[in-house]
Amino acid sequence: xxxxxxxxxxxxxxxxxxxxxxxxxxxxxxxxxxxxxxxxxxxxxxxxxxxxxxxxxxxxxxxxxxxxxxxxxxxxxxxxxxxxxxxxxxxxxxxxxxxxxxxxxxxxxxxxxxxxxxxxxxxxxxxxxxxxxxxxxxxxxxxxxxxxxxxxxxxxxxxxxxxxxxxxxxxxxxxx
Amino acid sequence: xxxxxxxxxxxxxxxxxxxxxxxxxxxxxxxxxxxxxxxxxxxxxxxxxxxxxxxxxxxxxxxxxxxxxxxxxxxxxxxxxxxxxxxxxxxxxxxxxxxxxxxxxxxxxxxxxxxxxxxxxxxxxxxxxxxxxxxxxxxxxxxx
Numbered sequence: 001x002x003x004x005x006x007x008x009x010x011x012x013x014x015x016x017x018x019x020x021x022x023x024x025x026x027x028x029x030x031x032x033x034x035x036x037x038x039x040x041x042x043x044x045x046x047x048x049x050x051x052x053x054x055x056x057x058x059x060x061x062x063x064x065x066x067x068x069x070x071x072x073x074x075x076x077x078x079x080x081x082x083x084x085x086x087x088x089x090x091x092x093x094x095x096x097x098x099x100x101x102x103x104x105x106x107x108x109x110x111x112x113x114x115x116x117x118x119x120x121x122x123x124x125x126x127x128x129x130x131x132x133x134x135x136x137x138x139x140x141x142x143x144x145x146x147x148x149x150x151x152x153x154x155x156x157x158x159x160x161x162x163x164x165x166x167x168x169x170x171x172x173x174x175x176x
Numbered sequence: 177x178x179x180x181x182x183x184x185x186x187x188x189x190x191x192x193x194x195x196x197x198x199x200x201x202x203x204x205x206x207x208x209x210x211x212x213x214x215x216x217x218x219x220x221x222x223x224x225x226x227x228x229x230x231x232x233x234x235x236x237x238x239x240x241x242x243x244x245x246x247x248x249x250x251x252x253x254x255x256x257x258x259x260x261x262x263x264x265x266x267x268x269x270x271x272x273x274x275x276x277x278x279x280x281x282x283x284x285x286x287x288x289x290x291x292x293x294x295x296x297x298x299x300x301x302x303x304x305x306x307x308x309x310x311x312x313x314x315x316x317x318x319x320x
Binding site for chain 2: 045046049050053054057058061062065066069125126127128129131132133135136137140141143144146147148150151153154155157158161162
């Protein structure tokens, strides 16, 4: 577990240092696979499957497709990013400070395990996989919203890329 | 990449199992890990793999753009339709207990259709985004 987290940290540092975008994409694929392994170690197999298929599979292919459309080396920054760096350091420090106040991992006395979780685990609807029961039945409205978000994302991509293609076709004769 | 013999053979062997695994994850989601979202993504991964090896045109011949766009909407409509079916049968919106005479069976039926809706939309969106990105360059070929 700690080995995985240290490897993930190394991957992130390498991503931040590297200027070649192809290596960055490969490194982020490695990061996603490490993340999926962490999820497996935490017994969250559903999330691990999603992370491996989306994070390491589809998004790597999409990023490679995007890389095909632009230059493969990141330009050198024109100024030192001190303000963004200090902002993100401050946010990270705040999050770490907040995380110290959370109940311990898998603590049975944590507030969440005394509130709705007992009812979910009783499983009055007789679905062996509690994750599916929670997602599709107990929180059906949430999942409907999520599906609508995925649909909207797809519709947005269609609207964006299709218009640009048409403009390119119409714009080229004028410009040339 | 279309002339790579190793990739073509491996792809032909693996892709049916990827698609089959997606269907397994979909229909076994009540009992084991998985569900609509995972199944949709894995199915889309199989199609993307196919398009990478055999070319975008081949993939578009298998699953056309119009069909993918119909999938986008059909999944959400199926999900929302299950909610309306609950209303018509005398329950609340997205109430699965009324979908069958046995409440537990009604829950199973509701979850089955809802997960199918999620899978169809997710799969459609993933394939569509890939198609849009891949066809945006010249001919949709990836430089590797």
